[in-house]
Structures are given as C-alpha cells and as structure tokens.
Amino acid sequence: xxxxxxxxxxxxxxxxxxxxxxxxxxxxxxxxxxxxxxxxxxxxxxxxxxxxxxxxxxxxxxxxxxxxxxxxxxxxxxxxxxxxxxxxxxxxxxxxxxxxxxxxxx
Amino acid sequence: xxxxxxxxxxxxxxxxxxxxxxxxxxxxxxxxxxxxxxxxxxxxxxxxxxxxxxxxxxxxxxxxxxxxxxxxxxxxxxxxxxxxxxxxxxxxxxxxxxxxxxxxxxxxxxxxxxxxxxxxxxxxxxxx
Numbered sequence: 001x002x003x004x005x006x007x008x009x010x011x012x013x014x015x016x017x018x019x020x021x022x023x024x025x026x027x028x029x030x031x032x033x034x035x036x037x038x039x040x041x042x043x044x045x046x047x048x049x050x051x052x053x054x055x056x057x058x059x060x061x062x063x064x065x066x067x068x069x070x071x072x073x074x075x076x077x078x079x080x081x082x083x084x085x086x087x088x089x090x091x092x093x094x095x096x097x098x099x100x101x102x103x104x105x106x
Numbered sequence: 107x108x109x110x111x112x113x114x115x116x117x118x119x120x121x122x123x124x125x126x127x128x129x130x131x132x133x134x135x136x137x138x139x140x141x142x143x144x145x146x147x148x149x150x151x152x153x154x155x156x157x158x159x160x161x162x163x164x165x166x167x168x169x170x171x172x173x174x175x176x177x178x179x180x181x182x183x184x185x186x187x188x189x190x191x192x193x194x195x196x197x198x199x200x201x202x203x204x205x206x207x208x209x210x211x212x213x214x215x216x217x218x219x220x221x222x223x224x225x226x227x228x229x230x231x232x233x234x
Contacts, residue, residue, distance in 0.1 A: 034220035046222035091218040095155040
C-alpha cells in the first residue's frame, strides 16, 4: 500500500498570504495525484488532478506541482473562503488519501 | 448538473450490517466512462476509500475492508449501494458516494482516478 503523508498538519496563515502545502508518497506515483478542499460539515471538493491540472471552476490562485514522491499545492493569495482542510490522494496503486493539512486564520 | 445523494439508517447496532444507497441524478449510472465509489471519514479523521463499482457490476474494494464490503448497482433506479457486515464502533463515520473516471474493456478495468463530484455525506453511528 502506498502511504501518503502531508505537512504540516496545521498551518496558520493571514489572508492575502501565499501558502504552500506538501504531500509525499511512500513510493513513486508519477503524476497520479489529486488535491481536495474540505470545509467543516461539507464534502471534499476536487481542486487538482494529474498533480497540476485544475478541476472545472477552480480559481487560478490554486496550483499544483510535483511528480514522483513529492508534491505541493500552492494558494497564491489566501482568501477567506480558503480556510479549510486540504487532502491529497494518490491513484497510482489502489486509492489512498493523505491525513490532511488544516489551514486556519493566523 | 450531476448530483449524488446518500441515504440509509443513521444508527446501526454492533455486529449488524450497515446498508446505504447512493442515488444519482443528472447523469446515467450506466455511463461507460465512470466508476461509482464509496469513501468514508470517521469523525475528526481522514478519508478512506471503501470500494467502487462499474455499471457492468465490476467491483474493486479496499483490501482492508474487502471481507466485509459489498457494492452493487441498480441501473433501473440509477442507484448503487453499499453493505458493510459485522460493524463495530470503528465503522462510525460519514459515508460519501462519489463518481470517478474509469472504464472496463473486456476483462480489464481502469478505475484508478480522482473523485468528482461527491455526495453531501451521511453520518452512520455504530452503537447499541
């Protein structure tokens, strides 16, 4: 099983700041990685797939990069609606998720 | 616009069977380019894929749950269902249904992909 890790577990950020979240796979997954945003009481929403392709309707301030075992999700200028939990998911071998990073207000 | 809606009992007793249904609207569950999956999230914790089904009935399950899980499809109702047997408190979670790209060609299926969209989720508590 491919194990996904995310860092940090919690990130305190001020609105308008640039934010980078990290996701690591226990073995190479090529670009078979997706990112989701989840707000309290809501279902996850797909942000990025293929490591760097934005899903339909996702603002350009969200960008993904990386391949192999190291991936990042960058939010160029954090908006109030972006404070949420973020999960990565690999789909190279079975389907597994990372433990998540919570982005809260500094 | 595609929508998925989970339904089923919110409370299940230990050792019994958890049963949920996902009703799909805005798209046909017999679409040849998608799988239909179940994911769960224990309160305050992360996400765990349970399994997925293709309209033809081909299924793939998380190895850690495979012995207790069955997913089935009812094309006439545009629904698919989840059963988890012998539940314990560890099965308490919000259960989501979600669509993900994939297809089957002959005996080979390609289902490894991302989930989009998701249903709103339903909380199932296992307690006596």
